[in-house]
Amino acid sequence: MSALIICEDIWKIYRVGDVEVQALRGLNLAIRQGEFIAIMGSSGSGKSTLMNILGCLDQPTKGQYRLNGIDVGHLPPDRLAEIRNQQIGFVFQSFNLIPRTSALENAQLPLFYRGLSLKEQRFLASAALQRVGLGGREHHSPTQLSGGQQQRVAIARALVTSPSLLLADEPTGNLDTQSSQEIMEILEELNREGITVILVTHEADIAAYASREIVIKDGQILSDRMTKGRSQVVEA
Amino acid sequence: MPTFVWLTVMTALRVLGRNRLRAGLTLLGIVIGVGAVIAMVSIGEGAKQAVQKQIATMGTNVIMVWPAATSVGGVRGAQGGAVTLTVADAVDLKKKIPLLSDTAWMKRDILQVVNGHRNGNSPVNGVSPSYLSIRDWTFSKGGSFTQADMDSAALVALLGQSVVDELFDPGEEPLGAIIRIRNVPLRVIGVLSPKGQSTYGQDQDDVVFIPFTTAERKVFGTPFLGSVGGLYAATDQAEDMPEAVELIREVMRSRHRLQTDQPDDFTIRTQVELGKVQEDTSQTLTVMLMAIASVSLLVGGIGIMNILLVSVTERTREIGVRMAVGAKRAHILIQFLIEAMTLSVVGGCIGILLGVLSARLTTVIAGWPTIISGDTVATAFGFSIAVGLFFGLYPANKAARLNPIDALRYE
Numbered sequence: 137m138s139a140l141i142i143c144e145d146i147w148k149i150y151r152v153g154d155v156e157v158q159a160l161r162g163l164n165l166a167i168r169q170g171e172f173i174a175i176m177g178s179s180g181s182g183k184s185t186l187m188n189i190l191g192c193l194d195q196p197t198k199g200q201y202r203l204n205g206i207d208v209g210h211l212p213p214d215r216l217a218e219i220r221n222q223q224i225g226f227v228f229q230s231f232n233l234i235p236r237t238s239a240l241e242n243a244q245l246p247l248f249y250r251g252l253s254l255k256e257q258r259f260l261a262s263a264a265l266q267r268v269g270l271g272g273r274e275h276h277s278p279t280q281l282s283g284g285q286q287q288r289v290a291i292a293r294a295l296v297t298s299p300s301l302l303l304a305d306e307p308t309g310n311l312d313t314q315s316s317q318e319i320m321e322i323l324e325e326l327n328r329e330g331i332t333v334i335l336v337t338h339e340a341d342i343a344a345y346a347s348r349e350i351v352i353k354d355g356q357i358l359s360d361r362m363t364k365g366r367s368q369v370v371e372a
Numbered sequence: 373m374p375t376f377v378w379l380t381v382m383t384a385l386r387v388l389g390r391n392r393l394r395a396g397l398t399l400l401g402i403v404i405g406v407g408a409v410i411a412m413v414s415i416g417e418g419a420k421q422a423v424q425k426q427i428a429t430m431g432t433n434v435i436m437v438w439p440a441a442t443s444v445g446g447v448r449g450a451q452g453g454a455v456t457l458t459v460a461d462a463v464d465l466k467k468k469i470p471l472l473s474d475t476a477w478m479k480r481d482i483l484q485v486v487n488g489h490r491n492g493n494s495p496v497n498g499v500s501p502s503y504l505s506i507r508d509w510t511f512s513k514g515g516s517f518t519q520a521d522m523d524s525a526a527l528v529a530l531l532g533q534s535v536v537d538e539l540f541d542p543g544e545e546p547l548g549a550i551i552r553i554r555n556v557p558l559r560v561i562g563v564l565s566p567k568g569q570s571t572y573g574q575d576q577d578d579v580v581f582i583p584f585t586t587a588e589r590k591v592f593g594t595p596f597l598g599s600v601g602g603l604y605a606a607t608d609q610a611e612d613m614p615e616a617v618e619l620i621r622e623v624m625r626s627r628h629r630l631q632t633d634q635p636d637d638f639t640i641r642t643q644v645e646l647g648k649v650q651e652d653t654s655q656t657l658t659v660m661l662m663a664i665a666s667v668s669l670l671v672g673g674i675g676i677m678n679i680l681l682v683s684v685t686e687r688t689r690e691i692g693v694r695m696a697v698g699a700k701r702a703h704i705l706i707q708f709l710i711e712a713m714t715l716s717v718v719g720g721c722i723g724i725l726l727g728v729l730s731a732r733l734t735t736v737i738a739g740w741p742t743i744i745s746g747d748t749v750a751t752a753f754g755f756s757i758a759v760g761l762f763f764g765l766y767p768a769n770k771a772a773r774l775n776p777i778d779a780l781r782y783e
Contacts, residue, residue, distance in 0.1 A: 193695075214700045214701060218700075232780070236386070250698065254375060
């Protein structure tokens, strides 16, 4: 199996005033195509920083991060934007839909920046909404949708570009148990279809959906283990 | 790219539609600015044209030659003091300068004009027949005197409207009446169409014209036969005026046998120069009104900037999301610029309507002449776009420079 993500000795150092904060300290990680990973850790452990770097929203201070063979550590912002657009889908805890904009248009957004024609955008976005079970609600605005439905729109937006990597940052943090379950089932389903899913959570029952659980502490990997025995052992 | 721009414009309209009151108030700044520019400029242009019309009453393309001030023993006399210009000068100018369509001469005095028991003092001008055509005098009644009247020093007179009003009862027929100037009886053969005030504020209609020869031989009397108070010349084309002025100077200097080191013994003026002061005044007015109007446009622009900065702050998370899903800096920059320009263009369009409307109202209510030129409208519109672009740039750039992580985390 090919490695989708290779992190080698990743350091992230922030400077807050005179204080130097080492958010990541020489982290090594390899993720193969098609894995379903849960990243866990207490707040301040560095898991958000890791997610930002994996999502190409941020760049490591030191070390190498390769995504699909591309060293994204030193790319200019616009190139990173392109990579995010083509390879990565984001799902956030607070959904982050654009207000007073229909579900369809929200799902269209990445395609808009890809420069597709309006017709193609609509076609793909509406297919993506169908896939997350929101067919027929294309023209609802976020306020007309429940939390679970809003998160499904966000997932549709994330997968509309057929990314190789889906990053979900506490996707069920703002949802009730029922909706959480539905969202996780969708993510599980997408993973079965071949999308690599990386999930950040601190709820054990949510993490249980994943097939590999990584615990971060103090900017380093504390533990990395396979669960449910679905995948083969990975070299850490 | 066209899809992007079009969709961005749609997005901008929707965003503005979300906050109708806010967008409306922001628009108001630009609306008032553009409206004011258009209204003010059209009032200024109207005033300028009114002045130009007034200048035109002096006749078109007229060149005036007056005697220069005399200096006797170091004492400079008043202009026109010397008696240096003659009928022969006028005739010779026309013969030697083909550029001149005609020349005329005149002699003036302020005299008592009597009709029966009524009288008044008016400028009496002895003129050549060509004078009336050069100065664009037309007739409301009767007509001009002829070359034959000139030759015979006929006892005829033309009256300006003000003189008619003063000397005749309402309803009394001036044509054919006999008036007296210095006890010389003159028959009225024409009444001139009114011209109104001159650029100096003089009543141009308070005037009597008689043939030059009549004035010289029978009314004024003269120490030197053929001496005139002033010469007039006209060209067909306005562009020929400067050249004609120079040629007149040359011919006059050689006729008067002036050495190169001697100053002119005459003064040449054109109606363009005479009107210049007035035109400068109305130009100043236009510029001043423009400046005031520009200030309101500037204030409108600042309003746009303010509201955009608020919008950028409010929509920080949205910007973060857009960046996360692949918006480049240019995309964000263009989005906010388009929003700014949508505001200014919509405001500009409403402002144009309002400006045109208020210019019309000014004409109808205050009776001031206004001119709305396409140039003014285009300039005002261009300015409103420029204002949007200029004042949108800072907020748009601020949005584009946001860090996606910070933007996403913004509460």
